[in-house]
Amino acid sequence: MSATTAAALVQGRPGAARHHTLRRLPFLLPGGVALLAGLDAALMLIGLPAPVDLARLPEVHGMLLVLGFVGTLIALERAVALSRPAGYLAPALLGAGGLLLVSPAPLWTGRSLLLSGAAALTLLYVPLWRRQRDDAVLVQALGAVLAAGAAGLWLGGVTVAALLPWLVGFIVLTIAGERLELARLAMGPGAGTRLVLLSTAVVASVVASLLWPLTTPLLGVAVLGLVGWLGVHDVARRTVRSTGQVRFMAAGMLAGYAWLAVAATVWVVGGAATGGTAYDAVVHAVFLGFTMSMIMAHAPVILPAVLRSPMPYHPVLVGPAVLLHASLVLRLWVGDALGSATAWQVGGALNITALLAFVGVVVWLVVRSRRVGARR
Numbered sequence: 484m485s486a487t488t489a490a491a492l493v494q495g496r497p498g499a500a501r502h503h504t505l506r507r508l509p510f511l512l513p514g515g516v517a518l519l520a521g522l523d524a525a526l527m528l529i530g531l532p533a534p535v536d537l538a539r540l541p542e543v544h545g546m547l548l549v550l551g552f553v554g555t556l557i558a559l560e561r562a563v564a565l566s567r568p569a570g571y572l573a574p575a576l577l578g579a580g581g582l583l584l585v586s587p588a589p590l591w592t593g594r595s596l597l598l599s600g601a602a603a604l605t606l607l608y609v610p611l612w613r614r615q616r617d618d619a620v621l622v623q624a625l626g627a628v629l630a631a632g633a634a635g636l637w638l639g640g641v642t643v644a645a646l647l648p649w650l651v652g653f654i655v656l657t658i659a660g661e662r663l664e665l666a667r668l669a670m671g672p673g674a675g676t677r678l679v680l681l682s683t684a685v686v687a688s689v690v691a692s693l694l695w696p697l698t699t700p701l702l703g704v705a706v707l708g709l710v711g712w713l714g715v716h717d718v719a720r721r722t723v724r725s726t727g728q729v730r731f732m733a734a735g736m737l738a739g740y741a742w743l744a745v746a747a748t749v750w751v752v753g754g755a756a757t758g759g760t761a762y763d764a765v766v767h768a769v770f771l772g773f774t775m776s777m778i779m780a781h782a783p784v785i786l787p788a789v790l791r792s793p794m795p796y797h798p799v800l801v802g803p804a805v806l807l808h809a810s811l812v813l814r815l816w817v818g819d820a821l822g823s824a825t826a827w828q829v830g831g832a833l834n835i836t837a838l839l840a841f842v843g844v845v846v847w848l849v850v851r852s853r854r855v856g857a858r859r
Contacts, residue, residue: 513578517551529831543584551581576600594638601631618675619663626656644757669718696755703750714740728796735780742772760819793852803841
């Protein structure tokens, strides 16, 4: 079932929608906790007062947001697509792993559950592949393998900075596979084969960058090749001239591709980015500029399909998206590139504000839509 069809069914069956929402909220809430904890850690890392001053938060900041938050969302969406009870093991484990990272429990417990969740996500793609034999599923499965590799290496003591290419590969290949699913006709008949080849090059470059860090520029080239192909063939290049939700989604996708190209260029020019401004630029260009932009762009379509709860598009969604990209320009260009510590800190604070504003807008739209539906 497509996301659009599912959303239509939601609007016609409010009772069933409420039932499905309540069933899936327990899988989504831990991801929300991971997001809030990760943003709290972000405040600590940029030197601003944080609501919760937990010493371990800065250490787990990256894994909380990538695997605890985004990983849980991806796993839940894939579990809904599979439509089998066993599929929900992946989001459950990833969500629980994120919760353990911010609990008093030993860190190895959270790391172990994240590894188990990433492995379960990888296995989740097996029945999806058997059902469709689809290149898009294969590309996403390659991303899940990188997520499991990152979680396993982190459990073994490898630093998050050294694992950055693995986490980037997980997100990039997952989103690339989803774009192929949603825009296959616009990409042409050979799109699947080409995307699999480009994705394989990214995976090989990720592994090489860990074994031989001097090869990291090759990873940058591989990611540039992938994002260049997506940017040229994605239907967003045409739909951005439209209006309303279609234009909002297209603009978010194109902006995301631009930020991913920025991160890849940093790798090409500067090599392995394991610290300093280069590391900050790659991390936030990918996980805020690319990842969060894609999440914002797809929210009006994906969230109704996952939660079976309507969330109609509203122009107010543009506000958090514009703030996100403007704050990234301030942080990465004026802060990292031009060396302004104040711009870096203010940009970081506005990054957090943009994400919290987006969450608030999404909750408001869902609640507003339910109230409207209840009155009908």
